[in-house]
Amino acid sequence: xxxxxxxxxxxxxxxxxxxxxxxxxxxxxxxxxxxxxxxxxxxxxxxxxxxxxxxxxxxxxxxxxxxxxxxxxxxxxxxxxxxxxxxxxxxxxxxxxxxxxxxxxxxxxxxxxxxxxxxxxxxxxxxxxxxxxxxxxxxxxxxxxxxxxxxxxxxxxxxxxxxxxxxxxxxxxxxxxxxxxxxxxxxxxxxxxxxxxxxxxxxxxxxxxxxxxxxxxxxxxxxxxxxxxxxxxxxxxxxxxxxxxxxxxxxxxxxxxxxxxxxxxxxxxxxxxxxxxxxxxxxxxxxxxxxxxxxxxxxxxxxxxxxxxxxxxxxxxxxxxxxxxxxxxxxxxxxxxxxxxxxxxxxxxxxxxxxxxxxxxxxxxxxxxxxxxxxxxxxxxxxxxxxxxxxxxxxxxxxxxxxxxxxxxxxxxxxxxxxxxxxxxxxxxxxxxxxxxxxxxxxxxxxxxx
Amino acid sequence: xxxxxxxxxxxxxxxxxxxxxxxxxxxxxxxxxxxxxxxxxxxxxxxxxxxxxxxxxxxxxxxxxxxxxxxxxxxxxxxxxxxxxxxxxxxxxxxxxxxxxxxxxxxxxxxxxxxxxxxxxxxxxxxxxxxxxxxxxxxxxxxxxxxxxxxxxxxxxxxxxxxxxxxxxxxxxxxxxxxxxxxxxxxxxxxxxxxxxxxxxxxxxxxxxxxxxxxxxxxxxxxxxxxxxxxxxxxxxxxxxxxxxxxxxxxxxx
Ligand code: SF4
Ligand code: SF4
Ligand code: SF4
Numbered sequence: 245x246x247x248x249x250x251x252x253x254x255x256x257x258x259x260x261x262x263x264x265x266x267x268x269x270x271x272x273x274x275x276x277x278x279x280x281x282x283x284x285x286x287x288x289x290x291x292x293x294x295x296x297x298x299x300x301x302x303x304x305x306x307x308x309x310x311x312x313x314x315x316x317x318x319x320x321x322x323x324x325x326x327x328x329x330x331x332x333x334x335x336x337x338x339x340x341x342x343x344x345x346x347x348x349x350x351x352x353x354x355x356x357x358x359x360x361x362x363x364x365x366x367x368x369x370x371x372x373x374x375x376x377x378x379x380x381x382x383x384x385x386x387x388x389x390x391x392x393x394x395x396x397x398x399x400x401x402x403x404x405x406x407x408x409x410x411x412x413x414x415x416x417x418x419x420x421x422x423x424x425x426x427x428x429x430x431x432x433x434x435x436x437x438x439x440x441x442x443x444x445x446x447x448x449x450x451x452x453x454x455x456x457x458x459x460x461x462x463x464x465x466x467x468x469x470x471x472x473x474x475x476x477x478x479x480x481x482x483x484x485x486x487x488x489x490x491x492x493x494x495x496x497x498x499x500x501x502x503x504x505x506x507x508x509x510x511x512x513x514x515x516x517x518x519x520x521x522x523x524x525x526x527x528x529x530x531x532x533x534x535x536x537x538x539x540x541x542x543x544x545x546x547x548x549x550x551x552x553x554x555x556x557x558x559x560x561x562x563x564x565x566x567x568x569x570x571x572x573x574x575x576x577x578x579x580x581x582x583x584x585x586x587x588x589x590x591x592x593x594x595x596x597x598x599x600x601x602x603x604x605x606x607x608x609x610x611x612x613x614x615x616x617x618x619x620x621x622x623x624x625x626x627x628x629x630x631x632x633x634x635x636x637x638x639x640x641x642x643x644x645x646x647x648x649x650x651x652x653x654x655x656x657x658x659x660x661x662x663x664x665x666x667x668x669x670x671x672x673x674x675x676x677x678x679x680x681x682x683x684x685x686x687x688x689x690x691x692x693x694x
Numbered sequence: 695x696x697x698x699x700x701x702x703x704x705x706x707x708x709x710x711x712x713x714x715x716x717x718x719x720x721x722x723x724x725x726x727x728x729x730x731x732x733x734x735x736x737x738x739x740x741x742x743x744x745x746x747x748x749x750x751x752x753x754x755x756x757x758x759x760x761x762x763x764x765x766x767x768x769x770x771x772x773x774x775x776x777x778x779x780x781x782x783x784x785x786x787x788x789x790x791x792x793x794x795x796x797x798x799x800x801x802x803x804x805x806x807x808x809x810x811x812x813x814x815x816x817x818x819x820x821x822x823x824x825x826x827x828x829x830x831x832x833x834x835x836x837x838x839x840x841x842x843x844x845x846x847x848x849x850x851x852x853x854x855x856x857x858x859x860x861x862x863x864x865x866x867x868x869x870x871x872x873x874x875x876x877x878x879x880x881x882x883x884x885x886x887x888x889x890x891x892x893x894x895x896x897x898x899x900x901x902x903x904x905x906x907x908x909x910x911x912x913x914x915x916x917x918x919x920x921x922x923x924x925x926x927x928x929x930x931x932x933x934x935x936x937x938x939x940x941x942x943x944x945x946x947x948x
Contacts, residue, residue, distance in 0.1 A: 317713025422896025
C-alpha cells in the first residue's frame with residue numbers, strides 16, 4: 245500500500261496500487277506525476293497467462309464450450325454462449341427459437357448476478373467509506389441480506405436452467421442436453437417476482453450514494469439491434485454510428501500487446517474505446533423496457549452519459565431490464581411449456597453420429613454482451629471438426645486503454661485538490677467502476693504510484 | 695468466560711478463473727453462517743483489507759510461474775492448514791493443457807512477438823510444490839462438499855475423500871448410462887463426490903475431480919470394450935483437466 249502524504253503536493257504524486265482488490269483477477273495501477281507532469285499512467289494486468297487460445301488448438305469443436313467457460317468464473321455463462329454461437333457459426337448449425345429464448349434467459353441471469361455482485365460487494369463499500377462488505381454485515385445487515393437474496397435469485401436461475409451458474413452444464417452447440425425442471429422453473433419465477441421489491445429498494449439506496457464527478461466522452465462500442473436491447477445478438481456499433489457485422493470485428497478494432505501488461509489492449513481508429521453497461525446504455529437506451537427506463541430516470545442517468553463512474557448506475561438499470569425481460573420469458577414458458585424436441589439435442593454428443601459428420605474447414609465468430617461488455621469468440625476448424633486457431637477477445641482488454649485514458653485525464657484534474665491517498669482511492673474506484681475482469685484478461689488489479 | 699477465538703481464514707488465488715472463490719459467494723445464506731464461525735482475514739476479490747495472519751489458507755488455481763512457486767511456499771509457511779481448492783489446485787485443471795505444447799509455441803500463439811515478456815513454467819497442482827492438508831476437488835467444487843470439508847476443518851478432523859467412481863453416484867441417481875446412449879463418459883475412473891453433477895444435467899462426466907485412487911482400470915477397460923472403445927479413445931477427454939497429472943495417470947492405465 246501507498247504511504248499517505250497529508251500535505252497536498254500539486255507537483256508530485258506517485259500511485260502504486262499493487263494487487264488492486266475487489267476486482268476479478270490481478271492488476272496494478274501505476275501513476276507517476278513529476279513536477280506537475282504526468283509521466284506514467286498504466287493499468288497493468290499481471291495475471292499469470294493462461295493460454296486459452298493455445299489450449300483450444302487440436303481440441304474438438306464440441307469440447308470448446310466446456311473448456312472456454314473456464315476462462316472466467318464470473319462470466320462463465322457468457323463464455324459458454326459466445327462459444328456455442330461461434331461453434332454453430334463454424335458448423336452451419338441454426339438453433340431453434342426456443343433454444344435462443346432459453347439462452348437469453350441464462351444470459352440475463354448472468355448479467356443480473358454479476359451486476360448485483362459488483363454494485364453491492366465491490367462498489368458500495370467505497371461509496372460508504374469502508375474497505376469491504378465485511379463491516380457492512382454488522383452495520384447494514386438487512387441490506388447485505390437483500391443483496392445476497394438478489395444474488396441468490398440470479399444464481400438459482402443458472403442452477404435451474406443449466407445445472408449450475410459457474411461453468412454451466414447443459415447449454416451446448418445446437419441446444420440443451422436437458423430441459424430445466426418444471427418445479428425449478430416455478431420456484432425461479434416466484435423468486436423473480438419477489439426480486440422486484442428488492443430492486444425498488446436497491447434503486448433507492450444507490451440513488452442516495454454520491455458518485456465522483458468526472459467527464460470524458462469516448463467511443464462507446466456495443467452490440468445493437470432493431471428488435472431489442474441487444475445482449476445475445478446484433479451488429480456492432482460505435483456511438484450509435486454505422487453497423488459492423490460481428491464476423492468483421494477485426495475490421496472495426498485491433499489488438500496490441502503492451503510490454504507492462506499480460507492483457508492485450510484494443511483500439512478503434514487508433515483510439516481507446518469503452519464497452520460494458522454504460523456503452524450499451526449509451527447506444528441502446530431507447531430499447532430498454534418501460535421499468536428500466538423509469539429506473540434510469542430515477543437514477544438521473546441520461547444517454548449519452550460521459551461519466552465512467554456511472555457505469556454502476558447503468559448496471560442497475562440493466563438489472564431492471566433483465567429482470568423484467570426474464571419475467572416475460574418465464575411467463576411464456578410456464579404458459580406454453582417448452583417443446584423438448586426443439587430444444588434438447590438428443591444424446592449429445594453421440595459417437596456414431598459424430599463420426600459421420602462431414603466437416604468443412606471454416607471459421608466461425610460470435611459476440612454476446614456479457615456484464616463487462618462485448619465478448620468475442622472465433623474458431624477455425626479443419627475437416628475433422630478440430631480447432632486449428634482460436635481467438636477470444638474479452639471486454640476487459642477492450643476497456644483497458646480507455647481506463648488508462650480516463651486516469652490520464654483525471655489525475656491532473658485532482659492535483660492540488662486531493663491528497664495522494666484520495667487520488668489513489670479515486671483511481672481504484674475508477675478501475676472498479678469498469679468492473680474489470682482480469683481473470684479473463686488473463687487476471688487484474690493492484691494501484692502503484694511509483 | 696473468554697470466548698475461544700475463531701480460526702482465521704484466508705483465500706488466495708493463482709492461475710485460475712476465480713470460479714471456486716465465487717462458489718463461496720454462491721453459498722448464499724450459508725456464507726453468513728460461515729462468517730459467524732470463522733474470521734475471513736484475506737479475500738482479495740471481495741475485500742481491501744489484507745490480513746497476513748491466518749490459520750487456514752484456501753488456495754485456488756494452479757502453479758504456473760516462478761513467482762507462483764515463491765508465493766505458495768510463503769503461504770505454506772504461514773498457514774497451519776492449506777486447502778487445495780478446486781481442480782486447478784488439486785490436479786492442475788484445464789491449465790494443464792498448456793503442458794502438452796512447448797511453452798514457446800503457447801506463448802507465441804497468444805502474445806506474438808511480445809512472447810518474451812511472458813514468464814511461465816510447467817503447470818502444476820499445489821501438492822507438487824507444497825504439502826496440502828485438504829483437497830476439495832471439482833471444477834467448480836460442489837457446494838455440499840465445500841461445507842463438509844469446512845466442518846471437518848473446524849472440528850480438526852481429516853476429510854476422507856470418496857474413493858469410488860462417479861458411476862456409483864450416477865447409478866444412485868438413476869441416470870441412463872451415457873454409454874447406453876452411445877456417448878462416452880469419464881465416470882468409471884473419476885473420483886466421486888459431485889453427486890454425478892454433469893450426468894444429472896444430461897451431459898457426461900469430463901473427469902474434473904481427477905482419477906480415483908487405484909482405479910479399477912480393468913473394469914473400466916471392460917466397459918469400454920463392451921461399447922467398442924479403447925482406452926486411447928477416451929484419454930483425449932481425460933487430458934481436459936488432468937494433463938498436469940499425465941505421467942502419474944499414464945502409469946495407471948498403460
Ligand atoms: S477449478 Fe475450475 S472453477 Fe476453480 S479456478 Fe480452476 S477453472 Fe476455475
Ligand atoms: S459411465 Fe458415466 S453415465 Fe455411465 S454410470 Fe458411469 S458416470 Fe454414469
Ligand atoms: S460429473 Fe465429472 S465432470 Fe461433472 S462435476 Fe462430477 S467429476 Fe466433474
